[in-house]
Amino acid sequence: xxxxxxxxxxxxxxxxxxxxxxxxxxxxxxxxxxxxxxxxxxxxxxxxxxxxxxxxxxxxxxxxxxxxxxxxxxxxxxxxxxxxxxxxxxxxxxxxxxxxxxxxxxxxxxxxxxxxxxxxxxxxxxxxxxxxxxxxxxxxxxxxxxxxxxxxxxxxxxxxxxxxxxxxxxxxxxxxxxxxxxxxxxxxxxxxxxxxxxxxxxxxx
Amino acid sequence: xxxxxxxxxxxxxxxxxxxxxxxxxxxxxxxxxxxxxxxxxxxxxxxxxxxxxxxxxxxxxxxxxxxxxxxxxxxxxxxxxxxxxxxxxxxxxxxxxxxxxxxxxxxxxxxxxxxxxxxxxxxxxxxxxxxxxxxxxxxxxxxxxxxxxxxxxxxxxxxxxxxxxxxxxxxxxxxxxxxxxxxxxxxxxxxxxxxxxxxxxxxxx
Numbered sequence: 001x002x003x004x005x006x007x008x009x010x011x012x013x014x015x016x017x018x019x020x021x022x023x024x025x026x027x028x029x030x031x032x033x034x035x036x037x038x039x040x041x042x043x044x045x046x047x048x049x050x051x052x053x054x055x056x057x058x059x060x061x062x063x064x065x066x067x068x069x070x071x072x073x074x075x076x077x078x079x080x081x082x083x084x085x086x087x088x089x090x091x092x093x094x095x096x097x098x099x100x101x102x103x104x105x106x107x108x109x110x111x112x113x114x115x116x117x118x119x120x121x122x123x124x125x126x127x128x129x130x131x132x133x134x135x136x137x138x139x140x141x142x143x144x145x146x147x148x149x150x151x152x153x154x155x156x157x158x159x160x161x162x163x164x165x166x167x168x169x170x171x172x173x174x175x176x177x178x179x180x181x182x183x184x185x186x187x188x189x190x191x192x193x194x195x196x197x198x199x200x201x202x203x204x205x
Numbered sequence: 206x207x208x209x210x211x212x213x214x215x216x217x218x219x220x221x222x223x224x225x226x227x228x229x230x231x232x233x234x235x236x237x238x239x240x241x242x243x244x245x246x247x248x249x250x251x252x253x254x255x256x257x258x259x260x261x262x263x264x265x266x267x268x269x270x271x272x273x274x275x276x277x278x279x280x281x282x283x284x285x286x287x288x289x290x291x292x293x294x295x296x297x298x299x300x301x302x303x304x305x306x307x308x309x310x311x312x313x314x315x316x317x318x319x320x321x322x323x324x325x326x327x328x329x330x331x332x333x334x335x336x337x338x339x340x341x342x343x344x345x346x347x348x349x350x351x352x353x354x355x356x357x358x359x360x361x362x363x364x365x366x367x368x369x370x371x372x373x374x375x376x377x378x379x380x381x382x383x384x385x386x387x388x389x390x391x392x393x394x395x396x397x398x399x400x401x402x403x404x405x406x407x408x409x410x
Contacts, residue, residue, distance in 0.1 A: 008247055011408050015401035023385050040385075042213055079407045086403070093302035098399065100298065102360075103383040107400045108407065147410060148403060155307075172406035174399055178308040180228050180245075188409055190402040194303065194379055195312045196220035197395040198291070198353060201377035202284040202313065203216050204393055205352060 010051050011078075016041050017048070018074045021067050022107075033064035080108025087141060087170075089161055090152035091116035091124065091131045094176050098150055099127040109148070113140060117157075134161070141168035150174045151181075215256050216283075221246050222253070223279045226272050227312075238269035285313025292346060292375075294366055295357035296321035296329065296336045299381050303355055304332040314353070318345060322362075339366070346373035355379045356386075 020040045024032060034045035034052075041048075052058055052065075058073050059065040075081040086109050088095050099114055114126050117134040124131045132140060141149075149170045153161050158177035165173060172188045175181055181189050225245045229237060239250035239257075246253075257263055257270075263278050264270040280286040291314050293300050304319055319331050322339035329336045337345060346354075354375045358366050363382035370378060377393045380386055386394050 007249075008405075009252075012405050014408075015404035018404070019396075019398065019401060020385075044212075047214075077408065078404045079410060080404055084403070084407060093298050093305065097298035097302065101383075101399070103398065103400055107404070109400060109403055148407070150399065150403075171410050172403065174402050174406075178306075180225075188406040190406055191224075192397065192399065192402055193224065193308065194306070194355065194397065195308055195314060196224060197379050197397055198289070198314055198355075198377065199220035199223065199283045199285050199312070200213075200217050201379075201393040201395055202289060202353070203219075203282065205284060205376050 006054050010054060013041075013043065013051055014074055014078055016043075017052075018071060018078070018080075021071050021074070025067055025071070029067065031064055031066055032070075034059075037065075075108070078108070082108065084109050084148045085112040085144060085146050086110065087113045087115065087137075087146050087149045088152065089115045089134070089137070089149055089165070090154075090176075091118070091121045091126055092152060094152040096126060098152065099129055111150075112144065112146070115140075134164070138164055138168040141165070141170065146170065148172045148174075150176070152176045155179045211259050215259060218246075218248065218256055219279055219283055221248075222257075223276060223283070223285075226276050226279070230272055230276070234272065236269055236271055237275075239264075242270075280313070283313070287313065289314050289353045290317040290349060290351050291315065292318045292320065292342075292351050292354045293357065294320045294339070294342070294354055294370070295359075295381075296323070296326045296331055297357060299357040301331060303357065304334055316355075317349065317351065320345075339369070343369055343373040346370070346375065350374075352376045353379075355381070357381045360384045 020037060034048040038045040038048050055077055058070050088098050088111055091114050095114060099111060114129045114131050115134045115137045116122060116131050121131050122133045149165050151173055155177045158179055159181060162181045166183055166187055175189055175191045183189055225242060239253040243250040243253050260282055263275050293303050293316055296319050300319060304316060319334045319336050320339045320342045321327060321336050326336050327338045352375060354370050356378055360382045363384055364386060367386045371388055371392055380394055380396045388394055
């Protein structure tokens with residue numbers, strides 16, 4: 001296994017497999033096949049076998065995959081066999097939704113701070129967090145050694161806030177703002193956007 | 206071109222290309238290459254050429270793609286050369302964010318209705334919408350012939366509401382609830398989940 005050589009597109013599918021496997025475990029299913037997993041995620045069995053075999057031999061011909069074992073391996077590969085502290089920047093609607101979202105538990109992430117520059121929001125109780133002022137953000141992120149942030153500020157502010165996050169040592173940004181962010185090498189951005197999901201479905205209508 | 210035979214995984218990349226091309230046009234760029242587009246979306250030039258060539262010859266060897274033409278073709282393929290009316294079900298944080306989201310304009314979608322079953326929310330003004338009662342949802346969706354919905358209700362209610370959407374004739378559901386939905390053949394579900402995006406980045410940290 002040479003991690004550097006594995007295409008990002010394969011890495012992008014592993015979290016989808018992990019989520020589907022979790023749902024199977026939740027239903028009491030303990031073993032699966034590439035065929036069954038493929039049907040659940042809409043990816044061919046051959047592709048799944050090929051993707052997973054990049055990292056080692058985690059299943060057996062004929063008997064398939066033992067789900068808890070495969071999940072452990074995927075968590076290890078994706079480095080979510082630990083807990084990443086996450087900062088939310090922007091305490092608007094999406095920031096609120098994320099601070100209350102129950103789906104982070106047991107999946108490798110824990111929100112620990114929420115920031116906003118709007119003085120009417122600073123100090124507000126948001127779930128279990130008190131919204132902090134963006135003016136102290138760089139210092140707070142560095143002190144807590146946070147590497148992951150979710151960015152939910154308006155598009156007009158997104159690049160400026162991103163520059164602050166980079167300065168603070170953030171290495172992974174999930175961007176909810178509808179613009180492209182410029183970041184230096186070694187900082188990763190994923191964009192989340194409802195329209196790309198919708199467009200993928202209208203193709204079939 | 207045989208639409209039935211094109212893998213869903215390719216279809217899933219087209220909206221990403223379309224979004225990147227839009228951003229180039231916004232910056233005044235009128236032509237591009239697979240190489241340049243690839244760098245912007247993190248996909249190899251070879252893959253982009255292969256994906257696009259499934260649908261026809263939209264670029265020229267040496268001169269690349271004329272962006273407005275390629276965008277028109279992608280919109281046509283994805284059926285977003287028209288406007289799809291969309292219903293939002295669930296007027297919580299995410300429902301609020303979607304109703305106010307400016308990123309739908311010019312990308313093929315228009316929210317036209319918002320529903321909730323919480324009587325304290327029904328009648329509430331949400332952006333330009335008045336929240337309607339879920340009890341009239343099936344009737345209203347059928348009357349307006351709506352095919353696309355975004356589901357932002359709690360996980361515990363998501364399947365029940367999905368069954369109502371299917372009954373109303375909805376064919377595409379963007380699911381924000383952290384559970385798998387069961388839908389009949391011919392109804393499409395896309396799941397949006399911040400954790401899968403985060404996990405894709407931690408791999409590299």
